[in-house]
Amino acid sequence: MPLGLTPPPTAPSLSDPGTFPSRSDAFVAWFSTFITEWSNLSAAEFFNVLGTVSMSGGNPNGALFEQGANANGNYVRFADGTQICWNNNFSTVSAAAATWTFPATFNVSSYAPAITAMSRFATDARIIAALIDGGGSISCSVHSWSEAGADTVSPDVSIMAIGLWA
Numbered sequence: 756m757p758l759g760l761t762p763p764p765t766a767p768s769l770s771d772p773g774t775f776p777s778r779s780d781a782f783v784a785w786f787s788t789f790i791t792e793w794s795n796l797s798a799a800e801f802f803n804v805l806g807t808v809s810m811s812g813g814n815p816n817g818a819l820f821e822q823g824a825n826a827n828g829n830y831v832r833f834a835d836g837t838q839i840c841w842n843n844n845f846s847t848v849s850a851a852a853a854t855w856t857f858p859a860t861f862n863v864s865s866y867a868p869a870i871t872a873m874s875r876f877a878t879d880a881r882i883i884a885a886l887i888d889g890g891g892s893i894s895c896s897v898h899s900w901s902e903a904g905a906d907t908v909s910p911d912v913s914i915m916a917i918g919l920w921a
Contacts, residue, residue, distance in 0.1 A: 836921035868918030
């Protein structure tokens with residue numbers, strides 16, 4: 756039963772007078788149990804807002820939001836299948852592409868994630884491009900150039916990817 760509540764017994768009915776007294780007694784006894792169980796629910800159990808999101812048959816059946824962080828950055832997953840990953844301190848590599856491994860894997864069966872990156876500091880005027888490699892479910896390549904077009908710069912960037920987890 757959802758929320759760990761005991762289901763009610765068969766309700767009494769005036770159309771079945773022979774079982775009305777026993778069903779009434781059972782219902783009253785159950786109601787006392789229900790009130791006790793209801794009173795003991797925590798807000799997290801009742802609302803299930805933050806926890807593990809999940810899908811079953813295309814329908815959400817877990818929490819509304821899931822958030823996490825690891826060495827690759829932060830992520831939030833929503834019950835509708837949307838996922839946002841970000842890293843506000845990603846270092847690019849001079850004269851080469853740096854690989855950002857997403858903090859959580861994307862589902863790319865329909866769409867690749869949309870990625871944006873920008874220099875963390877206004878004084879670091881750079882052109883930055885994030886490119887999806889090999890399907891894009893777990894990582895992307897990040898390239899940086901100076902305004903003159905040289906790829907010998909390596910600014911720290913803030914990077915974000917938005918896509919689907921389910």
